[in-house]
Amino acid sequence: DAKTTQPNSMESNEEEPVHLPCNHSTISGTDYIHWYRQLPSQGPEYVIHGLTSNVNNRMASLAIAEDRKSSTLILHRATLRDAAVYYCILRDFGNEKLTFGTGTRLTIIP
């Protein structure tokens, strides 16, 4: 599985935008970029995914570099409920499993 690199931790002020980076320099052409997050004492939950184009949904936006070797998860206006560990995952077609790294622990400062 292609590897991703994320900062161990980040802090952001409440109601400010948050940009969570992910490097995946060995990404293959068929790898989808997934983001999940895990709130304290809960299972992971899906945030967003993309292949080549930038994506938006009600939770976040995903900005994918033109060469696809990096991506950024954007939370437009962080709330205290967004405090979680955020995982960037590459998943190839036909590969059923998700390979999690250690993720980025996001702390939101009131």
Add this chain to the structure above:
Amino acid sequence: DTGVSQNPRHKITKRGQNVTFRCDPISEHNRLYWYRQTLGQGPEFLTYFQNEAQLEKSRLLSDRFSAERPKGSFSTLEIQRTEQGDSAMYLCASRPVLSGPGDTQYFGPGTRLTVL
């Protein structure tokens, strides 16, 4: 959509005992996954089912671990002769029938196992 449920939520056992966990996936999700998560780490894939067929097993799934999904609905994960290293959160996830590589897995809240 009631979500993925797992029981029990917590289990404390003594070393050497057997334990069994249950996962009820979202209705009509034919794919079911088990993951294990130790403190400070991301979840690690253990195994997955398509309906009742177990299609992939990780090397992490030692001979003491067995997973079943007899009728293609709920699944059980049994650990025999538990060891302290088995202490972890065991997570279950499911995915719909018609889904592609971009589609999401829906996770349950997990079962936290503590082996004394």
